[in-house]
Amino acid sequence: GAGVSQSPRYKVAKRGQDVALRCDPISGHVSLFWYQQALGQGPEFLTYFQNEAQLDKSGLPSDRFFAERPEGSVSTLKIQRTQQEDSAVYLCASSLTGGGADTQYFGPGTRLTVL
Amino acid sequence: QKEVEQNSGPLSVPEGAIASLNCTYSDRGSQSFFWYRQYSGKSPELIMSIYSNGDKEDGRFTAQLNKASQYVSLLIRDSQPSDSATYLCAPLGNTGKLIFGQGTTLQVKP
Numbered sequence: 001g002a003g004v005s006q007s008p009r010y011k012v013a014k015r016g017q018d019v020a021l022r023c024d025p026i027s028g029h030v031s032l033f034w035y036q037q038a039l040g041q042g043p044e045f046l047t048y049f050q051n052e053a054q055l056d057k058s059g060l061p062s063d064r065f066f067a068e069r070p071e072g073s074v075s076t077l078k079i080q081r082t083q084q085e086d087s088a089v090y091l092c093a094s095s096l097t098g099g100g101a102d103t104q105y106f107g108p109g110t111r112l113t114v115l
Numbered sequence: 116q117k118e119v120e121q122n123s124g125p126l127s128v129p130e131g132a133i134a135s136l137n138c139t140y141s142d143r144g145s146q147s148f149f150w151y152r153q154y155s156g157k158s159p160e161l162i163m164s165i166y167s168n169g170d171k172e173d174g175r176f177t178a179q180l181n182k183a184s185q186y187v188s189l190l191i192r193d194s195q196p197s198d199s200a201t202y203l204c205a206p207l208g209n210t211g212k213l214i215f216g217q218g219t220t221l222q223v224k225p
Contacts, residue, residue, distance in 0.1 A: 031211060042119075042203050042215030043159065051154055056210040091158055093213075101147040101166065106158040 002026070004107035006092050012113045013082045021077045021110045025094030033104060034067055034077050035091040043091055048096040049075060082114045121204050121216035123218060125211040128212045129224050136219050138204030141185065145206035149213060150189045151210060162202070164190060194223045 035043035151159035
């Protein structure tokens with residue numbers, strides 16, 4: 001079947017604008033993760049969902065970042081009042097079960113550029 | 116101290132040689148470890164996972180884990196130009212999140 005998909009692939013925002021990034025996980029995958037990858041760095045964890053429950057949001061850098069997965073499938077990461085330091089690639093990953101050492105499959109990412 | 120440390124490189128090896136990629140981690144509670152490969156402009160893809168001390172082999176790849184030394188490595192035998200990429204070490208943190216190092220860039224020269 002299809003892998004993890006993300007949209008849009010590229011997003012340019014003016015500083016102060018709000019953006020919404022979408023992730024469609026692999027069908028049937030329980031766990032969904034969001035990571036942020038700055039240029040030249042490894043991905044950094046943002047938040048984790050098991051079905052519709054947000055079990056860990058310890059990586060969200062500020063209260064401008066908000067994520068949801070209301071029906072336990074598609075997830076949206078919203079960034080309010082974007083700042084230049086928010087420029088990064090936002091990666092979504094899903095895995096089959098919850099909280100364990102299952103393989104995380106990554107989507108292609110959304111490259112966000114804040115001007 | 117970073118949670119996961121990797122030499123950023125670039126590590127340059129000739130085609131056919133063995134590439135050795137190293138990683139140290141700070142959380143003694145980590146039990147599961149993953150190596151991801153990331154080509155430029157692409158997303159990470161899983162290469163190897165290792166959970167027990169010792170070696171784990173899969174084709175040209177061997178992962179090595181030493182929990183006492185908090186050290187994990189990846190060996191790539193018979194390196195090919197197509198192996199040129201950034202290799203990310205990632206212990207599994209609590210709640211199942213991956214804690215990535217900054218990655219080591221490998222260049223395999225024909």
